[in-house]
Amino acid sequence: MNFKKQLKEGVITNNPILVQQLGMCATMAITTSLFNGVGMGLSVLIILTCCNVAVSAIRKIIPDEIRLAIFVVIIAGFVTIVDLLLQAFIPALSESLGVFIPLIVVNCIIIGRAEAFCQKNPIGVSFTDGITQGLGYTAVLVVMCLIREFLGSGRFGGGLIDVTKGITLDGTGTGIQLFNSDYGASILTLPVGGFLTLGFIFAAMQAALKKAAKKKEEAAKAAEEEDAA
């Protein structure tokens, strides 16, 4: 397996959220500003990569019956590390993500990848799998944030980008105001908006995948007819 193929799988054809339907809670809860989305996505990416490598490294010595318990302990360890690092170095992010950082422990993506992929694959491939799946997760979060922020309050890049200061890593950036927030559909910034936005993104993804499958089918059919002729 090469990196390009894994990247395509992680981001599109086997996207952790849109195709495997895992890890929905955080996706809907924290995607209210670009700062949160990028922060959460990168935290999951780092934890996922570390866990993938660790699980893959010990895959031959774990007894099968208690493997889930071992996975959970490994994941909880890495989550605690990231949680403490964020509290120390990016307190604003840790504040705004709140309980959702420790909750990465029960995020099904990580335990799902450990169970479905790293148990059977060597360290190198598991490492790239962690990065590509993490990128796929981050991509969906960022798209959700952009849609909810733009339509909800007319902003772009809240917390992460500031008109005067450029890129802010402490979450103080006010974002770029594209239109007056009074005209935004503020419902999208509320919890309800999380459900609706993810629903529409899912539908778009399904439509796109169906279209691609149909195209492939038609091409195969055409090739068959050509052969017959």
Place this chain on the structure above:
Amino acid sequence: MSVTEYLSIAIGAILINNFIFSQFLGCCPFLGCSSKVETATGMGLAVVFVMGLASAICYVVNEFILVPLDLAFLQTLAFILVIAALVQFVEMFLKKAVPSLYSALGIYLPLITTNCAVLGVVLLNVQNSYDFLGSVIYGITGGLGFMLAIVLFASVRERIAFADYPECFDGFPICLISAGLVALAFMGFSGMKIF
């Protein structure tokens, strides 16, 4: 803490800050186990049970083991282990003692370990510094709120089968959209003040 405070914790957890519709905790089982009202009820019951117990035990673990030993940074790790062990224990106990309940809950019991509402409620208890009774009440009523949401949504979902919607919304997307609409209804409770 006074009785009114406990009461406002309870009503807040069930209606105003419903775990699913306003805090997004426990969405995976919410969307996964809500295709029938009966299974939703089973899942809801199991969650109420485990959330109440987990709140009680984790309070004790946190207050009498982690805090005195200055190990509060290990909370996440300790809590998830407690929850996993608890779920396993409850499963064995029910199998022996109350087989009827055990068979009714079936596969949902082991799945609860990865329900983020359970870990969430335990962490929120610590964050909000509730006392023992407050934690247990928050756990049980949070579970009841989860049950209310999942049963309500399951009955909505049984009707979606007959609805006419665009093809690309088939399956998961239409569930999310209708969950959003139910959440919209729950927003009516926000800002409600008790006492």
